[in-house]
Amino acid sequence: MSKRIFPGCYVVSAAHVLLALIYGAAYSLGAFIGHLQSNFGTGRFPVASALSLPDPDHRTIKRWKRPMLGFKTFRWARILLAGIELNEMNASVRRSKPASCCE
Numbered sequence: 390m391s392k393r394i395f396p397g398c399y400v401v402s403a404a405h406v407l408l409a410l411i412y413g414a415a416y417s418l419g420a421f422i423g424h425l426q427s428n429f430g431t432g433r434f435p436v437a438s439a440l441s442l443p444d445p446d447h448r449t450i451k452r453w454k455r456p457m458l459g460f461k462t463f464r465w466a467r468i469l470l471a472g473i474e475l476n477e478m479n480a481s482v483r484r485s486k487p488a489s490c491c492e
Contacts, residue, residue, distance in 0.1 A: 425436045460466040 422433060422436050426433060429436070460469075
């Protein structure tokens with residue numbers, strides 16, 4: 390009788406490898422700041438600021454998903470997400486209209 394490996398082990402192993410690569414790439418940028426400073430002839434602040442540009446979008450995603458963590462079914466999370474998207478679309482339409490039409 391041969392022992393077979395559970396297929397979920399492959400999924401978990403792949404997830405661990407991908408997370409190690411992603412977090413390794415994200416948090417190893419500090420090791421390259423000195424080299425980037427010397428290549429571009431600039432200070433530490435501009436280099437660190439450029440490397441942290443994707444961070445505000447990450448905070449937005451975390452803020453959106455926080456209300457969905459307590460749902461027991463996918464249906465209610467989907468309804469809430471549709472409401473968030475509708476709110477964002479309305480806000481973008483309001484931002485794009487000139488101020489004279491809203492008075």
